[in-house]
Amino acid sequence: MWGKRKNLNTAQTIIPVFALGVGVLIGYLIFHKKEHQATFTTPPAVNVENSFTHINPLSGCMDICGKEFIMRELHWFRHDLDTYIEKIKAKQSDIHVSYYFRDLTNGMWIGINEKDEFSPASLLKLPIMIAAYKEAEKDIGVLGVKILYNAKEFSGVSEEAGVKKIDGEYYSIEELINQMVDYSDNAAALILMKYFGEDKVAAVEKAFNISIPPNATNTTNFVRIKDYASIFRILFNASYLNKAMSERALTLLSHASYKNGIRAGIPDSIEVAHKYGVRDVHDASGKLVEGYQLHHFGIVYYPGKPFLIGIMTRGGTKEQKEQLVRDLTAITFKNIDRQIKTSDTVLSIENH
Numbered sequence: 001m002w003g004k005r006k007n008l009n010t011a012q013t014i015i016p017v018f019a020l021g022v023g024v025l026i027g028y029l030i031f032h033k034k035e036h037q038a039t040f041t042t043p044p045a046v047n048v049e050n051s052f053t054h055i056n057p058l059s060g061c062m063d064i065c066g067k068e069f070i071m072r073e074l075h076w077f078r079h080d081l082d083t084y085i086e087k088i089k090a091k092q093s094d095i096h097v098s099y100y101f102r103d104l105t106n107g108m109w110i111g112i113n114e115k116d117e118f119s120p121a122s123l124l125k126l127p128i129m130i131a132a133y134k135e136a137e138k139d140i141g142v143l144g145v146k147i148l149y150n151a152k153e154f155s156g157v158s159e160e161a162g163v164k165k166i167d168g169e170y171y172s173i174e175e176l177i178n179q180m181v182d183y184s185d186n187a188a189a190l191i192l193m194k195y196f197g198e199d200k201v202a203a204v205e206k207a208f209n210i211s212i213p214p215n216a217t218n219t220t221n222f223v224r225i226k227d228y229a230s231i232f233r234i235l236f237n238a239s240y241l242n243k244a245m246s247e248r249a250l251t252l253l254s255h256a257s258y259k260n261g262i263r264a265g266i267p268d269s270i271e272v273a274h275k276y277g278v279r280d281v282h283d284a285s286g287k288l289v290e291g292y293q294l295h296h297f298g299i300v301y302y303p304g305k306p307f308l309i310g311i312m313t314r315g316g317t318k319e320q321k322e323q324l325v326r327d328l329t330a331i332t333f334k335n336i337d338r339q340i341k342t343s344d345t346v347l348s349i350e351n352h
């Protein structure tokens with residue numbers, strides 16, 4: 001049944017799982033037709049021993065002390081967002097969007113259709129990453145464990161981007177986490193879920209209120225934008241993973257290779273830790289039978305005023321939704337940028 005996760009105790013069980021469409025998380029990871037395949041060699045270096053640049057400076061002063069936060073309350077800018085969404089819907093009535101913004105310095109937030117539910121798709125890879133890093137808190141050596149890649153076990157796995165792996169080669173846990181997050185690699189996600197166990201992944205999902213409902217399928221809408229956005233907020237505040245692992249997670253997310261959506265709406269000079277997810281369902285002939293969904297979440301590290309943005313969409317074409325996400329992000333950024341440039345209220349975090 002879709003609502004019950006299968007226990008992947010042996011590598012040989014992976015193929016029938018895909019063939020039968022059993023296991024909710026796996027269903028969410030394999031629905032894509034292959035669009036392109038990235039070549040992955042060395043994962044980006046992540047050294048967080050003495051450097052915390054992505055988590056909340058207020059969670060503790062280390063080398064981030066001396067940074068400044070702009071604490072002034074932002075003014076609402078929802079009207080600009082609503083005006084744009086109404087304009088888009090007038091042209092494409094089947095497009096539906098949820099939007100979430102949160103100022104990470106003082107908590108002001110804006111939600112549009114924030115109670116609506118969507119299919120999470122590849123967004124479910126983040127709980128796998130968090131489960132892995134939770135284990136690494138106990139033993140950092142787990143990230144160096146190497147696992148043999150057997151291509152035959154993944155012949156039925158399609159990739160939305162993916163990483164070309166070599167049959168018979170060993171890949172470390174850290175490499176697989178990088179592949180899964182940076183390139184949204186499905187095979188890497190399955191290997192990691194098998195290694196760490198579905199119970200640990202399910203515990204993370206439960207903690208973030210995104211547990212997969214009973215009898216769900218890969219077309220089931222069950223994730224609300226505000227719930228999923230909490231993953232980024234909690235990583236930023238280092239309140240689930242410790243500081244080192246939260247920093248590691250956000251550093252990795254800031255290296256994500258996806259350049260559309262939120263990333264395209266923010267100037268290249270400003271760092272963004274982000275994750276996207278897409279979902280489309282085709283029949284045997286390749287015809288689209290279930291509406292395309294595109295979602296994107298991220299922390300934008302605007303100097304002195306980091307903020308969280310999440311956008312979930314369905315209906316219309318991929319290109320229309322990518323533009324929608326990009327434009328809503330650009331509207332958000334312009335409002336923040338305009339307000340901050342007229343702000344003179346700054347909190348300096350000093351060393352004590």
